[in-house]
Amino acid sequence: MAVVTGGASGIGLGIAEAIVDRGGRVVISDIRQDALPAALDHLNGRAEGARAAGIVADVSNAAEVETLTAFTLETFGRVDLVCNNAGLVSPAAPTWEQDLATWDRMIRVKIMGVIHGVRAFAPHLVAQGSGHILNTASSAGLAPLADRSPYTTTMHAVVGLTETLDVELKRLSSQLGATVLCPGLVDTPLGANSAALGAIAAPAGPPVDMRALRPDILSPRQVAEAAINAVEAGRVHVAPGGDVLERARSRVDELLRDIASVAP
Numbered sequence: 001m002a003v004v005t006g007g008a009s010g011i012g013l014g015i016a017e018a019i020v021d022r023g024g025r026v027v028i029s030d031i032r033q034d035a036l037p038a039a040l041d042h043l044n045g046r047a048e049g050a051r052a053a054g055i056v057a058d059v060s061n062a063a064e065v066e067t068l069t070a071f072t073l074e075t076f077g078r079v080d081l082v083c084n085n086a087g088l089v090s091p092a093a094p095t096w097e098q099d100l101a102t103w104d105r106m107i108r109v110k111i112m113g114v115i116h117g118v119r120a121f122a123p124h125l126v127a128q129g130s131g132h133i134l135n136t137a138s139s140a141g142l143a144p145l146a147d148r149s150p151y152t153t154t155m156h157a158v159v160g161l162t163e164t165l166d167v168e169l170k171r172l173s174s175q176l177g178a179t180v181l182c183p184g185l186v187d188t189p190l191g192a193n194s195a196a197l198g199a200i201a202a203p204a205g206p207p208v209d210m211r212a213l214r215p216d217i218l219s220p221r222q223v224a225e226a227a228i229n230a231v232e233a234g235r236v237h238v239a240p241g242g243d244v245l246e247r248a249r250s251r252v253d254e255l256l257r258d259i260a261s262v263a264p
């Protein structure tokens, strides 16, 4: 039994689909009410019986995430996997030119959204003695991404939060844990949805065919499969995508070189 925030589209919908295809049940939540019915039809069309339910919830609002928790427990009786996935992208500009409204929005949705999910659901997992929290960050949480500072900052925060959370959960039981998902580029409508939610300007011109531009782009389902495999294996990090390993390696190498150069 799982819950996925930002589950009406993209990676969240891919995770929900993978859960339903494995015979599981899922609650999806999203801030875009109009996107939920099609996502639920898609999920419930894949198996016998209603395996998916949905509710509107803004992850930046703690009370709405508490309502999501109550809805999840009322609908399916328990929760085993909590996917804090909802997110937006920020406009492209150097750090000093990013406006305060962007910083505020990214912190409220991406950092506070994950914190609200952990605060609302973790006590239930701890009480039942088992369960897993899967937080979606990005490859931008493992290495710098120029001109997306509000995005990289909040994604790094989600990596740090999840690593800490995993230690705290595993200290209680080996049946508890947390995983952070840090994919490279994924073929989702993140830009269009972020524009619809007022986070970035609507892109000018016809939609870009990302598959033609970047043949190595991942599908949401590929990302979902990698994430679920990592959860099942109890791994703390999962970072699918062509260049992610190299980008993470070069950051860690540089970090260790810098630290070692002043070590006593």
Ligand SMILES: NC(=O)c1ccc[n+]([C@@H]2O[C@H](COP(=O)([O-])OP(=O)(O)OC[C@H]3O[C@@H](n4cnc5c(N)ncnc54)[C@H](O)[C@@H]3O)[C@@H](O)[C@H]2O)c1
Residues within 6 Å of the ligand: 005, 006, 007, 008, 009, 010, 011, 012, 029, 030, 031, 032, 035, 057, 058, 059, 060, 085, 086, 087, 088, 089, 109, 113, 136, 137, 138, 139, 182, 183, 184, 185, 186, 187, 188, 189, 190, 191, 193, 194, 197
């Ligand atoms: N697409 C990529 O290339 C990529 C790569 C790495 C990480 N990510 C991250 O994956 C996550 C999912 O993004 P996606 O690419 O699937 O995009 P998406 O737009 O398809 O899905 C994100 C969903 O989150 C919802 N959402 C936004 N703000 C919300 C809020 N305050 N409360 C509840 N729901 C909200 C949106 O309505 C949307 O349905 C994001 O956190 C994103 O940063 C995406």
